[in-house]
Amino acid sequence: MGCAAGKPSGKGVAARTGSQPSTPSPNSAEKAKHGALTLHPLSPACRSVQWFSIYSKSPIVIDIVDSKPDIQSDGQPRLTEADFTLTESYAILQYMADGHDIFPKDKKSLTLMNEYFAFHYAQVRKITLECTKHVFADSEKQEKVTAGFESIKSILTALDARLGKSDYAVGSALSLADFLLCPEIDQLSFKRLDLLGADFPNITKYIERMKSVDGYQQTWDAAVIAADKNISPKNTGSGKMTLRGHPISQPARSVQWFIDFAGIENCEVKFTDVAAGEHKKPEFLEKHPNGEIPVLEHGDFNLSQSHAILMYLAEGTPLSPDKLDKKQLSKLNEYIGNHHSVIRKFSTQVFRPGVFGNAREQAEENFKGMKATFDSLNEKLGKQKFIIGDELSLADFLFAPELDQLQLLSMLKDYSNLSAYLERLREVKGYTACWEGAQATVKQYKGATDTAATPAAESSGGSKIKLNGHPLSQPSRSVQWYISYSKKPVEVNMIDLMAGGHKTPEYLAKHPQGQVPTLEDGDFFLSQSSAILQYLAEDDKTVMPDSTDKKAMAKVKEYFGTHHANVRSCTAQCFSKFVFSKPEDKEKDIKSGYETIKPLLQKFDDVLGKQEYILGDKLSIADFLFAPEVDQLHMIDVLDTSLTNIHKYLDRLSSVEGYNACRDGAKETVEALKAR
Numbered sequence: 027m028g029c030a031a032g033k034p035s036g037k038g039v040a041a042r043t044g045s046q047p048s049t050p051s052p053n054s055a056e057k058a059k060h061g062a063l064t065l066h067p068l069s070p071a072c073r074s075v076q077w078f079s080i081y082s083k084s085p086i087v088i089d090i091v092d093s094k095p096d097i098q099s100d101g102q103p104r105l106t107e108a109d110f111t112l113t114e115s116y117a118i119l120q121y122m123a124d125g126h127d128i129f130p131k132d133k134k135s136l137t138l139m140n141e142y143f144a145f146h147y148a149q150v151r152k153i154t155l156e157c158t159k160h161v162f163a164d165s166e167k168q169e170k171v172t173a174g175f176e177s178i179k180s181i182l183t184a185l186d187a188r189l190g191k192s193d194y195a196v197g198s199a200l201s202l203a204d205f206l207l208c209p210e211i212d213q214l215s216f217k218r219l220d221l222l223g224a225d226f227p228n229i230t231k232y233i234e235r236m237k238s239v240d241g242y243q244q245t246w247d248a249a250v251i252a253a254d255k256n257i258s259p260k261n262t263g264s265g266k267m268t269l270r271g272h273p274i275s276q277p278a279r280s281v282q283w284f285i286d287f288a289g290i291e292n293c294e295v296k297f298t299d300v301a302a303g304e305h306k307k308p309e310f311l312e313k314h315p316n317g318e319i320p321v322l323e324h325g326d327f328n329l330s331q332s333h334a335i336l337m338y339l340a341e342g343t344p345l346s347p348d349k350l351d352k353k354q355l356s357k358l359n360e361y362i363g364n365h366h367s368v369i370r371k372f373s374t375q376v377f378r379p380g381v382f383g384n385a386r387e388q389a390e391e392n393f394k395g396m397k398a399t400f401d402s403l404n405e406k407l408g409k410q411k412f413i414i415g416d417e418l419s420l421a422d423f424l425f426a427p428e429l430d431q432l433q434l435l436s437m438l439k440d441y442s443n444l445s446a447y448l449e450r451l452r453e454v455k456g457y458t459a460c461w462e463g464a465q466a467t468v469k470q471y472k473g474a475t476d477t478a479a480t481p482a483a484e485s486s487g488g489s490k491i492k493l494n495g496h497p498l499s500q501p502s503r504s505v506q507w508y509i510s511y512s513k514k515p516v517e518v519n520m521i522d523l524m525a526g527g528h529k530t531p532e533y534l535a536k537h538p539q540g541q542v543p544t545l546e547d548g549d550f551f552l553s554q555s556s557a558i559l560q561y562l563a564e565d566d567k568t569v570m571p572d573s574t575d576k577k578a579m580a581k582v583k584e585y586f587g588t589h590h591a592n593v594r595s596c597t598a599q600c601f602s603k604f605v606f607s608k609p610e611d612k613e614k615d616i617k618s619g620y621e622t623i624k625p626l627l628q629k630f631d632d633v634l635g636k637q638e639y640i641l642g643d644k645l646s647i648a649d650f651l652f653a654p655e656v657d658q659l660h661m662i663d664v665l666d667t668s669l670t671n672i673h674k675y676l677d678r679l680s681s682v683e684g685y686n687a688c689r690d691g692a693k694e695t696v697e698a699l700k701a702r
Contacts, residue, residue: 060085061107063118067248071115071151072103073209078119078202080241082126112580114587116143119202121580128201134550137561138196142203144554147590149181150210182211182226183367184538189228193235200239208236212246224359225366267293269335270310271320272300276373276427277332278320279460284336284423286456288343293322333362336420345420357414361421364399365428372396373428376437393437400441408443411450418454426451430461492517493558494533495543497691499523500597500654501555502543505562508569508650510684514562516545556586559647569647581641585648589655596623597655604662620664627656627669634671638678645682653679657689661696 063079063086065072079086086105105112105121112118123129130136185207189195195203212233215222222230236242269285271278285293298304298319306317313328314321322329322338329335340346347355375392407413413421429438430448438444451457493509493516495502509516521527521542528540536551537544545552545561552558563570571578600619604612630652633640640648657676659665665672679685 056087057089057106058108060087061105062087062089063103063105064089064091065103066091066252067245068252069103070209070213073245073249074115074205075103075105075118075122077209077239077241077245078122078205080244081205081239082122082128084122086122110577112584114584114591115206116147116587117580117584119205120583121576123202124576130201133561133564135197135201137552137557139201139203140560141552141554141557142196143206144556144586144590146203146206146210147587148554148594150185150207151591179366182222182229183363185211186226186228186363187367189232193232204236204239208233208242209245209249212236213249216250224356225363227359227363266324268323269293269295269320270298270305270314270323271295272298273460274300275319276431277370277424279427280332280423281320281322281335281339283427283456283460284339284345284420286459287423287454288339288345290339293339333365333420333424336423340420345418347420350419354414354419358419358421361413362424365421365424368396368399369425369428372399373432376432376435389435390437393432400444404441404443407447412447422451426457427460490548491515492519492546493543494519494521494528494537494546496521496523497688497694498696499542500601500658501594501651503654503688503692504555504650505543505545505558507654507684507688508559508562508647510687511569511650511682512563512566516562556589556651559650563647569645569650571646582646582648585640585651589648589651592626593652593655596626597659599623600664601658601662616662616664620659623659624666627666627672630656631669631671634675638675649679653685654688654692658692658696661693 063075065076065088067073067076067090076088078084079088102113103115103118105118112121120129130139192198194200195207211222211229215233224230237246267290269278269281271282273279273282282295284290285295298310300319304310305314305319311317313323314330316330318330320330320332320335322335324338329338337347341348347358350358372392372395375395376389403413410416412418413425426448429444432438433445433448452461491514493502493505495506495518497503497520506518508514509518521533523542527533528537528542534540536546537553539553541553543553543555543558545558547561552561560570571582573579600616600623603615603619630640637643639645640652653676656665656672660673660676667673
């Protein structure tokens with residue numbers, strides 16, 4: 027197959043694919059000569075490889091599937107070349123890009139790309155799938171779409187910040203990571219979803235930049251056509267509305283205040299008894315799967331998230347965003363982004379220990395994390411009356427309830443302009459009544475101001491290369507096992523997850539995701555087990571194929587995609603129930619979790635009945651990822667005895683250097699959890 031070297035003009039397969047999703051398949055002679063890609067234009071994974079095939083002027087044949095895509099099964103493309111077949115967009119992209127100048131030439135660039143690939147499958151792809159899959163259901167599931175989007179917002183916020191510093195997903199130039207990322211996030215702007223809005227300005231600019239890259243616009247146009255065919259229309263309902271909230275909830279008070287302010291007579295406010303767990307009862311969760319407040323019910327249309335509810339209710343009122351000019355609207359959107367990523371996050375970290383946790387000192391310590399933000403806001407409100415200017419806006423309805431609760435904890439004594447701002451708001455209709463209701467409720471809950479110790483950060487000293495991990499983390503054990511196997515000079519540093527060692531400021535400064543494992547090599551930091559393994563094992567021919575063996579390398583990448591999209595997510599779901607389920611529910615929950623992974627395990631059992639290791643009869647890097655996942659199922663006594671080939675596989679690995687030592691460390695912790 028191959029790709030032309032150098033940056034091509036990007037025409038290639040355009041004549042064969044066209045912009046329509048129903049182009050007939052080319053003839054078998056062309057497929058035999060050049061290979062074929064089978065894909066659906068609505069699948070982001072498929073669009074990634076189609077876009078690259080156009081960009082790279084690959085002669086490969088594009089075979090469009092015009093049926094409704096099986097979004098829930100991840101909609102992966104399939105590459106066929108003679109008797110060689112690949113699935114997983116990650117593996118196909120690297121296979122097609124071999125020899126093309128877009129492929130990284132140095133080790134660190136390649137490692138950062140691999141880190142993104144792992145992150146993509148472990149988080150971005152998995153969670154956007156949770157958001158988009160409901161759109162293709164036959165019935166209206168707007169609340170589930172919203173719930174799915176809320177689960178990805180933190181990732182999108184991180185990506186938006188990242189793309190504010192760089193024009194591309196990885197580094198300063200277009201890379202294969204962009205071919206994966208852009209089709210994944212642009213689907214959130216389909217008109218049926220329209221989820222990106224103005225909350226993520228850098229992502230929006232990034233997508234606009236990608237439109238100038240050969241092939242992107244063509245695949246996007248085809249996706250839009252397919253989306254119009256497959257996505258059902260939205261039903262917003264009409265008539266009476268109900269807001270469900272609680273006076274102790276700052277976001278709920280934001281909306282309640284606006285309802286009073288705007289005189290919205292057809293919206294009834296009902297208080298949800300949060301202390302009694304009313305928001306976690308089946309009848310509440312049926313409509314609102316997030317189990318959070320506030321929520322708005324308008325006919326059969328359900329909506330969560332205070333800023334979304336405010337914008338929905340503000341339509342037709344003097345504070346409707348469409349009444350703002352371009353600059354004012356941009357400032358409102360800027361504040362909404364800051365509100366969710368900074369204000370809301372940190373004010374909660376102060377309020378909860380200060381009111382419910384009898385932890386005044388911890389609340390004060392957490393408040394220090396807001397100092398720079400509050401200094402800036404205090405200065406701003408010394409020059410203007412409200413958050414985005416001298417006129418009241420929806421930004422004030424979001425900000426003030428967060429701020430006044432901090433005032434109740436006496437946190438604003440050094441911020442005269444913020445205090446004066448709250449005094450001005452007492453003249454705004456509805457504000458005082460809402461605040462007084464919250465104040466009375468807070469007095470019922472507020473605890474004493476006893477001190478609470480915060481965990482000290484561990485020293486970051488040690489050798490040049492350091493692995494941070496934990497024995498109960500399967501991905502950590504994968505890397506730790508390889509270090510023992512290869513005898514690489516890497517210091518292994520155990521992070522105390524139970525004490526929040528992975529969430530300390532010192533750790534997050536280097537590893538913003540707050541996860542393990544992570545690798546530190548001087549000033550180079552890396553996360554994601556598969557990326558770390560590739561970085562460490564780059565020249566280790568005992569576990570990695572020769573870089574010139576294109577097909578063998580593609581099979582390694584293919585397993586990485588399968589691992590993150592399937593193996594890791596399924597086994598983690600099962601094991602988490604062993605750790606976190608209530609004692610009376612543990613056995614039932616574990617069995618339920620195991621049922622989801624049984625078909626996948628059976629497939630691997632069949633594979634291991636024909637060969638000794640995951641990718642053949644030779645140990646490979648894939649085994650270092652796979653074995654700790656299934657071994658942990660064995661430790662908690664759920665791995666079926668009928669899976670004889672997997673059991674034999676695990677027995678064989680006991681003779682591999684380092685495996686038993688890593689396993690024993692985890693087993694000791696598991697046995698302690700069993701006893702508990």
